[in-house]
Amino acid sequence: MSTETTPRPADALRDGDTPAHAAPSGAARKIGGVAGWVDDRTGAAKPVGYLMKKVFPDHWSFMLGEIAMYSMIICLLTGAFLTFWFIPSAGHTVYDGSYVPLRGVSMSEAYASTLNISFDIKGGLIIRQIHHWAALMFIVALSVHMFRVFFTGAFRKPREINWVIGSVLALLAIIEGFAGYSLPDDLLSGTGLRAMEGFVQTAPVIGSYLAFMIFGGPFPGEMIIPRLYSAHILLIPAILIGLFTAHIGLVFVQKHTQFPGPGRTNENVVGYPVMPVYAAKAGGFFFIVFGVIAMMAALVQINPIWAYGPYDPSPVTAGSQPDWYMGFADGALRLLPGVLEFSAFGFTLSLNIALGALVLLPLVYTVLGIYPFVERWVTGDNREHHLLDRPRNAPTRTGLGMAAITAYSVFWFAAGNDIMAIKLNLSINDITWFFRIGLFVLPPIMFWVTKRICLSLQRRDRDSVLHGRETGTIVRTPDGRYFERHETSAELTPEQWVLVQHEAVAPIEIEAAVDENGVARKGTRKERRRAWASRFYFADAVNPVTPAELAAAQHHGAEHEAIEAAPADETAEIESGEPAGRH
Amino acid sequence: MNDQDTTHPGSEVASTEHGTAVRLDQGHVVGDGGLPERFTNPGLPEHVERMADLDDAAARRAEKQVATLFGISIIGTLAFIVCYFAIGLETTIFVPGIGETSASNFALGVTMALGLLGIGFGAVHWAKTLMPDEEIVEERHPMRAADESRDRVVEVLKEGGASSQITRRPMIKYTLGGALGLFAVPLVLQVAGSLGPMPQNSLSQTFWNGGPSGPGQNPTFTPLRLMRDPENTPIKAEDVTIGSVFHVMPQGLLPDPITGDGGTPNLLEEKAKAAVLLMRLDENIIESQKQRDWGYHGIVAYSKICTHVGCPVGLYEQTTHHLLCPCHQSTFDVTQDAKVIFGPAKRPLPQLQITVDDEGYLVSKAPFQEAVGPSFWERGSA
Secondary structure, three states: OOOOOOOOOOOOOOOOOOOOOOOOOOHHHHHHHHHHHHHHHHOOHHHHHHHHOOEEOOOHHHHHHHHHHHHHHHHHHHHHHHHOOOOOOOOEEEOOOOOHHHOOOEEEHHHHHHHHHHHOOOOHHHHHHHHHHHHHHHHHHHHHHHHHHHHOOOOOOOOHHHHHHHHHHHHHHHHHHHHHHHOOOEHHHHHHHHHHHHHHHOOOOOHHHHHHHHHOOOOOOOOHHHHHHHHHHHHHHHHHHHHHHHHHHHHHHHOOOEOOEOOEOOOEEEEEEHHHHHHHHHHHHHHHHHHHHHHHHHHOOOOOHHHHOEOOOOOOOOOOOOOHHHHHHHHHHHHOOHHHEEEEOOEEEEHHHHHHHHHHHHHHHHHHHHHHHHHHHHHOOOOOOOEOOOHHHOHHHHHHHHHHHHHHHHHHHHOOHHHHHHHHOOOHHHHHHHHHHHHHHHHHHHHHHHHHHHHHHHHHHHHHHHHOEEEEEEEEOOOOOEEEEEEOOOOOOHHHHHHHOOOOOOOOOOOOOEOOOOOEOOOHHHHHHHHHHHHHHHOOOOOOOOHHHHHHHHHHHOOHHHHHHOOHHHHHHHHHOOOOOOO | OOHHHHHOOOHHHHHHHOOOOOOHHHOOOOOOOOOOOOOOOOOOOOOOOOHHHHOHHHHHHHHHHHHHHHHHHHHHHHHHHHHHHHOOOOOEEEEOOOEEEEHHHHHHHHHHHHHHHHHHHHHHHHHHHOOOOOOEEEEOOOOOOOHHHHHHHHHHHHHHHHHOOOOOOHHHHHHHHHHHHHOOHHHHHHHHHHOOOOOOOOOOOOHHHOOOOOOOOOOOOOOOEEEEOOOOOEOEHHHOOOOOEEEEEEOOOOOOOOOOOOOOOOHHHHHHHHOEEEEEOOHHHOOOHHHHHHOEOOEEEEEOEOOOOOOEOOEEEOOOOEEEOOOOOOEEEHHHOOEEEEOOOOOOOOEEOEEEOOOOEEEEOOOOOOOOOOOOOOHHHO
């Protein structure tokens, strides 16, 4: 090796160095410059490149979760703005701002600063209204998103974790909303807090201590506003964002589900890549959601706190209503009768309040959260599912979902019993009793009706595959009988694929309680329970047309008259999905 | 769905005539030339070109539409800036269908919305008309990691446990468990212990007990005049005519309505318990002797705090003598000692014993005999 060196600049190539790549030109260099700088330090090019060509399937219902996500981002953005002017203090002040009717009125700093945001800060009202509308939109969108996920079975393996995260997000969202609308300390929100204190107080044994802890002393005290503020802008949003990140991260990792269709299988995902299509569509959709909420904030007034006045425990406004998502709990409180309060040995247990205020909320979200595990136990299905169910193809699940929505709706409408009584000129007592009874009667009815509709739709699907499209052409046979000509093809058309793609199902058959030697088998009771649940889910299942059934129908269909005018019992088997047997 | 899959209706055709049944989780199995058990997926349909893919004029038209939408956004944003400076906060305008509304809020909101919607619709229209619309297929892989990876995790955990010797040294294991189990206690204790004071008897007494009634305060009873809320003036018995209702606070609680001076320091906390409704009934329709005795010639005073969750019972129907709580519609009948006749509350509103003093003003004769407001566990024992 030579020790002789020739002088050269420090950045010049040494022996054995690979020469730098030829510099890219034009626009590529502009992007590559910054991106290269970042990649040199992070190696981000590989994951980013992968994410940019990631495929997402297209369906309008997949936008519901997006609306929720964007509304949440809008809330974060406008909420940060509001913190610049809002004073989270119950400290006493006398209002001297520009809203004349309240001048000289003594109130809390929180209320006065909310009035200032509404009347003295330019654009403050629009930001406040966007914040409130976006919060309502957030919870509407996440609820409907949840319906979509439920009714299409998107919560099935491997997505159970994400369903549970989503349930927690939904619960946190309504708590976040309650904390938020309680902050302005106006008469309406203060009355809501008053009721909340009453709820907490009814917790068995620890109620009064718990209430004093939350309020920092007797109600209302001066601690609740700053504490709610801390929960509303710091604690809950931090958890929300953390869980949301996990939620969306899992969607990326597990890839989005898709609806069944030609070419779509459980092993692929068919759609458009992030770059450029979804970047434009989803990015554009953020602006659309933001724009629509801004338009609502411009045109539709929400929560006019100046009309209610500052909080005072003595006055109250008629028609006190919480924000919509708290309605169901409020409705439950209106329905629970006073007889559920018990006193014994000097102790009082107020189940008329605790059930609705303290038990219902966690109960609803716990039931939601565990549903995937219940269904998995019933079906015993341990496979991954990436193809969505059409709701009709899971009649029992769809029925259960509709029953749950019905029960929720009964509670929700019950929260408006006073408004209904006034607007409809009905007795509030009758309305309340209607809901009390309806809570028990309507959900089963809804379950049954929904399930029957689903089964009928499935039969229609079968019919449409077996007998083809109705042409509207009425044909008269030589002997004077009439039938409608159906357009059939021997092969399944691509459009019909969606009608037959789902799996046939049947209830689990129970094994004999004793084996062939007459010895009782272990765990039969558990199996019986599971067999019962399986029958409940699948006993009257209508299964998709099989190739054999189609062939049989085509065979019959060759003589149109035969299948159309045949006595009912000959074709009934095929149409109803009962075992078709050999034809 | 389960192991019984092979017996589902119709399947016996395929399974008996064409060999063994296939498990449905094995994907789409094509049959052996006979009829398969299930239909096969027909595969992706042919891609259909859009107008803008085929016709350059259509593509140019789409380009113009997208540019127009982006242009609307720019105009909206510029208009927002103008409106921000040009429109005062006091100005109101009449908008059809909405009514009189703040001009600033209306203009700022609408222009902001235009600025946002222009971008949004522009981008989506661009994606739908000009960006590639041929669907792409991406393969999925089972979520489960390869067996080696799973085994490695178990192995590493085992090794880690063994090499740290935690399995061999139980003293470390148990003390660590104990320490980790306890370390959060100081944090929990600090927050739980310091959030608020103990209620003591403050939920069971009110300002009518003779003065401030917060935790640790034990006022001795003195008769207090019934004062109009918010005027803070005493009430003569003859001022209370049949059918009239007075919102009442105890003497000494409210500040002077003009100067704001005086009053009790914890004004809202005392108000939240001491609020009282005063009304006069025809003595003959009062059904309870106790109610008559605790009142004064048909003038009766009841706690205004609902026994359900504590909202003020603000609605009085003169003709039926019903008190209605606007929060959850508990209804109390004043002629029956404020008994609950409908709604979710259980207990009647507590009655305040009243009489008149030497000057003819209504005064309290005794504090409330039970805790006012919502129920709590130990209310009966206080």
